[in-house]
Every structure is written in structure tokens, then in C-alpha cells.
Amino acid sequence: MKKVDIDWENLGFTYIKTDLRYLSYWKNGAWDAGVMTEDNQVHISEGSTALHYGQTAFEGLKAYRCKDDSINLFRADENAKRLQDSCRRLLMPEVPTDVFIKACVDVVKANEHFIPPYGTGGTLYLRPYIVGVGNNIGVNPAPEYLFSVFCMPVGAYFKGGLTPTNFVVSEYDRAAGHGTGAAKVGGNYAASLLPGEEAHQRQFSDCIYLDPITHTKIEEVGAANFFGITANNEFVTPLSPSILPSITKYSLLHLAEKRLGMIPVEGDVYINQLERFVEAGACGTAAVISPIAGIQYGEDFHVFYSETEVGPVTRKLYDELCGIQFGDKEAPEGWIIKI
Ligand SMILES: Cc1ncc(COP(=O)(O)O)c(C=O)c1O
Numbered sequence: 001m002k003k004v005d006i007d008w009e010n011l012g013f014t015y016i017k018t019d020l021r022y023l024s025y026w027k028n029g030a031w032d033a034g035v036m037t038e039d040n041q042v043h044i045s046e047g048s049t050a051l052h053y054g055q056t057a058f059e060g061l062k063a064y065r066c067k068d069d070s071i072n073l074f075r076a077d078e079n080a081k082r083l084q085d086s087c088r089r090l091l092m093p094e095v096p097t098d099v100f101i102k103a104c105v106d107v108v109k110a111n112e113h114f115i116p117p118y119g120t121g122g123t124l125y126l127r128p129y130i131v132g133v134g135n136n137i138g139v140n141p142a143p144e145y146l147f148s149v150f151c152m153p154v155g156a157y158f159k160g161g162l163t164p165t166n167f168v169v170s171e172y173d174r175a176a177g178h179g180t181g182a183a184k185v186g187g188n189y190a191a192s193l194l195p196g197e198e199a200h201q202r203q204f205s206d207c208i209y210l211d212p213i214t215h216t217k218i219e220e221v222g223a224a225n226f227f228g229i230t231a232n233n234e235f236v237t238p239l240s241p242s243i244l245p246s247i248t249k250y251s252l253l254h255l256a257e258k259r260l261g262m263i264p265v266e267g268d269v270y271i272n273q274l275e276r277f278v279e280a281g282a283c284g285t286a287a288v289i290s291p292i293a294g295i296q297y298g299e300d301f302h303v304f305y306s307e308t309e310v311g312p313v314t315r316k317l318y319d320e321l322c323g324i325q326f327g328d329k330e331a332p333e334g335w336i337i338k339i
Pocket residue numbers: 060220222223224225244245246247248249283284285286
């Protein structure tokens with residue numbers, strides 16, 4: 001295997017160009033065969049709907065280096081389905097699940113030397129995306145589309161890994177009540193840049209968004225879902241049509257019930273009832289599990305388990321999830337593609 005000069009132990013969540021990416025075009029009603037290319041630049045028409053009207057959707061998933069040197073790709077079929085949902089919402093052509101998975105597997109194989117070694121905590125992050133391209137000017141679906149998958153080695157998304165950090169409730173909405181919050185589309189993230197920046201300026205890890213209709217319930221923690229643990233052994237996550245259905249969150253709901261004997265609950269999480277929870281965290285592919293130390297809501301600062309220590313249930317969930325992803329624990333059927 002080729003060698004690359006990367007400090008695996010100190011990876012952040014930053015762009016690194018790797019060797020090859022997958023690239024495919026949709027024209028005249030069909031996807032072409034797709035190619036692997038070294039080119040990391042996108043050459044598109046100035047009229048592309050992606051540039052003006054936000055006709056873009058993307059995904060994020062990871063490949064993990066296991067102890068025996070094999071590679072695990074985690075729940076890629078779920079990412080394929082979610083991308084199809086996002087495409088339907090933005091009137092873009094869907095990429096079939098088998099094409100999506102093959103593109104991901106090919107990109108992992110072609111960039112195998114960029115997968116951080118087992119034990120460093122690093123992973124190979126894959127970024128599939130679809131954008132509307134081709135000559136256009138009106139607010140219409142694009143005449144052509146581009147689907148690509150690229151990848152890079154990453155470390156922790158929120159600085160600190162399993163060290164708890166603080167979050168602040170935003171006064172902005174991330175998505176509209178009946179808008180695109182459940183789709184992984186570019187516009188949601190453009191809208192989140194200013195609230196995120198304001199949270200960072202106030203020394204918070206990120207902001208927490210409330211539901212856009214009543215502003216009383218927690219929806220998202222930056223680009224991650226929220227979970228709380230109650231003293232009654234419940235694993236609670238918000239349920240709402242404007243939340244992105246996190247694959248990590250659904251994996252944790254399953255593991256909490258089947259492996260930790262907890263009660264999985266999807267329901268309302270009122271911002272004025274945080275004392276319900278003995279522990280809380282953010283979860284997502286990039287965030288993995290990031291314990292929440294405290295939440296600032298107006299003048300009030302609510303601390304969950306501890307401002308410095310991760311709680312015992314959050315740690316168990318983290319160990320279970322990462323154990324499966326890195327191949328140290330048995331995975332539920334269908335969760336892992338071995339490469
Ligand atoms: C807004 C938002 N919520 C939640 C998540 C977590 O989703 P997943 O666990 O599928 O990565 C992400 C990341 O994909 C996200 O961007």
C-alpha cells in the first residue's frame with residue numbers, strides 16, 4: 001500500500017485532497033457509467049441551478065480501519081436511501097442504491113492508504129453529492145446533474161472528542177416547519193452558517209435549534225441530532241418533520257434498546273424540561289457521540305451530567321457504536337459492508 005505523510009493522531013475535520021473520486025453525469029434521462037478521476041475541480045455551466053437556486057443534496061458516511069486491517073463501511077444503504085429522499089424533495093434524479101454503494105466502495109478502495117490506522121480514532125469520511133448543472137436561468141429543475149463521491153481522512157468534529165462541551169440555543173431557525181429540514185440539502189446548511197458562527201464567537205461548540213413552529217422543543221444540535229438519557233433508563237430523541245433523520249440516531253435507538261436494555265423514545269423534548277435528563281449528547285456521522293456539558297437558553301445555563309466528565313450511559317453507547325464501526329463488536333445484520 002502507498003504511504004502518505006499524515007499525522008493520524010491529530011486529524012481535524014478539514015479538507016484533504018485524496019487520490020481519486022467517483023464522478024457521474026445524468027443527461028437525457030439516465031446516469032452514465034461513471035468514472036474515477038484525479039481531478040478535484042468541478043467544471044459546470046454558470047447557469048447551474050446548484051449555483052443559484054440551491055439544487056444540491058449530499059451525504060456523509062465513513063469507512064473504518066479494523067484491527068485485522070480489513071475495512072468497514074457503515075450503513076451505506078441508509079445513506080443511499082436518504083439521498084434518494086433528498087433528491088425527491090428537490091426534483092433531482094435518484095441514484096440507485098447499488099450504484100451509490102459501488103461508488104462508495106470504489107472510492108474507499110482507490111484511497112485505501114488514506115484510511116487512518118486502527119487505534120488512532122481517525123476514519124475515512126465519504127462525501128457523496130448531487131448537484132443540478134447544465135445551462136439554465138429560470139427557477140426550474142436542472143437539465144443535467146452531476147453525482148460525485150470524494151473522501152478524506154478525518155478526526156473529531158467537535159474539538160474534545162468524548163469531552164463534554166457547551167451549546168447555546170439559537171434564536172434563528174435552521175429550517176421551516178414544512179420546509180426542507182428532513183432533507184440533506186445545501187440550503188439548510190447555508191442558513192446555519194450565521195447561527196453557528198455566532199455560537200462559536202460566544203465560545204460554544206455550536207447552537208441548538210428549536211422547532212420552527214412553536215420554538216419550545218429541541219430539534220437539532222448544529223449538524224447533529226440530540227439525545228437525552230433519563231433516570232428511568234430511557235434513550236430519548238426528538239421526533240419532528242423538520243429534523244434530519246440521523247442514521248447514527250437510529251443506530252443508537254436500536255443499540256440502546258437491544259444491547260443496553262434501555263427504553264427507546266422518539267418524542268417531544270421541551271427546552272424548559274431539561275431536568276428530565278441525567279445525560280445528553282449530540283450524535284451524527286461526523287460528531288459520532290459528543291456529550292453535551294450544558295445548554296445556554298437565554299439567561300439560564302443548564303448542566304446535565306458534568307461539565308468535564310462524560311456520563312456512564314453516553315460512554316457505553318459510544319463504546320458500543322464505535323465497537324461495531326471499528327469491527328470490535330458484532331454488528332446487527334446488514335450494518336457493515338466489509339471491503
Ligand atoms: C443537520 C444534521 N442533523 C443530523 C445529522 C446526523 O446524521 P447522520 O447520523 O446520518 O450523520 C447530520 C449529519 O449528517 C446533519 O447534517
